[in-house]
Amino acid sequence: MDLIMGLPPTRRQHDSIWVIINRVSKSAHFFAVKTRDSAKDYAKLYINEILRLHGVTFTIILDRGAQFTYHLRKLFKKGLGTQVNLSIAFHPQMDGQAERTIQTLEDMLRACVIEFKGSWDDHLPLIEFAYNDNYHPSIKIAPYEELYGRRCRYPVCWFEEGEGALIWLDSVHETIDKVQLDDWVFLKVSPMKGVMRFGKKGKLSPRYVGYYRILKRVGKVAYE
Structure with missing residues (x-):
């Protein structure tokens, strides 16, 4: 408890x-x-x-x-x-x-x-x-x-009878490069005391902000 x-x-x-x-x-x-x-x-x-x-x-x-x-x-x-x-x-x-x-x-x-x-x-x-x-x-x-x-x-997961069986996804396919040019992404942010995001602050403030468009790659894990 x-x-x-x-x-x-x-x-x-x-x-x-x-x-x-x-x-x-x-x-x-x-x-x-x-x-x-x-x-x-x-x-x-x-x-x-x-x-x-x-x-x-x-x-x-x-x-x-x-x-x-x-x-x-x-x-x-x-x-x-x-x-x-x-x-x-x-x-x-x-x-x-x-x-x-x-x-x-x-x-x-x-x-x-x-x-x-x-x-x-x-x-x-x-x-x-x-x-x-x-x-x-x-x-x-x-x-x-x-x-x-x-x-x-x-x-x-409920379907009307006759509309077909429930389809389960067997796997999730990921590309080698998880982020591509022109993708739209969210940025992870660290919580800051007293800072309000999306009308919330403290423990319920969002961990991600955005979204932002990827313009170019400037390193192995860095993007602009």
Whole structure:
């Protein structure tokens, strides 16, 4: 379990995301929360949204944040009989999986906010759906398939009966030179504190800007 904090407040005053990951199936749940929420609020959310779906877990790794202090740990230890381990900063085996998931989640949020506008918490349910239906290299399948034992069906892949079978792309062909003259490209930019891009700043500011036309090649990996 971990928190993404410091997000732009939404219309519902959410400014954080509670990230809960199943270490076996790699499936994840993302909940929009508020910084001012108490440990009791988190405990209630856990019972309503996690316990009812997945039952009681043997162990839980908690972030050391103030939100995960006495009341929540008491719920897990005494109320549910779950062993609680506190994460250690910069310990890759304990917090690495959560950090990778958070990075992916932030990228997906950023893309949705730029493309579809609106508050980021409006997009969170479908982002969770897309994350869990995406191939995970450590288990060689999607978390959804690992969790439910079958592939997920989703609206993009539905066809009316008789219109033909679903066609899956077997491979993606890449050219030797990924960038050609007259191509239009985006430029990757580093986040800058206080700088607003596309109406967003901070964690949801875009990582790429553009697009720009390639005029000529000036080196092996340099273009004008």
